[in-house]
Amino acid sequence: xxxxxxxxxxxxxxxxxxxxxxxxxxxxxxxxxxxxxxxxxxxxxxxxxxxxxxxxxxxxxxxxxxxxxxxxxxxxxxxxxxxxxxxxxxxxxxxxxxxxxxxxxxxxxxxxxxxxxxxxxxxxxxxxxxxxxxxxx
Numbered sequence: 834x835x836x837x838x839x840x841x842x843x844x845x846x847x848x849x850x851x852x853x854x855x856x857x858x859x860x861x862x863x864x865x866x867x868x869x870x871x872x873x874x875x876x877x878x879x880x881x882x883x884x885x886x887x888x889x890x891x892x893x894x895x896x897x898x899x900x901x902x903x904x905x906x907x908x909x910x911x912x913x914x915x916x917x918x919x920x921x922x923x924x925x926x927x928x929x930x931x932x933x934x935x936x937x938x939x940x941x942x943x944x945x946x947x948x949x950x951x952x953x954x955x956x957x958x959x960x961x962x963x964x965x966x967x968x969x970x
Contacts, residue, residue: 864919872916879909 883902885891892898914920914933922930 864916868916872912875912875916876909879905879912 883905886898886901892901920929920933924930
């Protein structure tokens with residue numbers, strides 16, 4: 834078979850320039866310099882704020898600080914998915930969004946189940962004090 838015949842086989846589509854670039858778009862966002870710069874600036878800000886909150890001891894309650902840092906972390910995940918991974922409902926025919934939703938559901942089930950098990954193990958364990966521990970082998 835000649836090399837000319839293999840160039841037109843199914844699955845070997847080449848664009849008009851012969852280098853595999855197609856004229857059609859898959860509906861996804863492919864990013865611009867401004868988009869990447871915006872994502873980078875947001876990422877730096879969303880990294881600097883938690884660092885400042887923790888190192889500067891800005892919030893007195895450590896639980897509030899931890900929840901704030903986790904919230905800013907979740908926002909940063911969204912920034913990365915939108916600006917760097919270019920995830921939206923149109924890219925890849927919606928499959929990336931479906932995969933993201935499936936992943937989120939699995940993570941929520943796993944985390945909530947783990948917390949439920951740990952809470953119930955803690956609540957149902959026999960209390961032990963120092964006297965009980967001294968009799969342990």
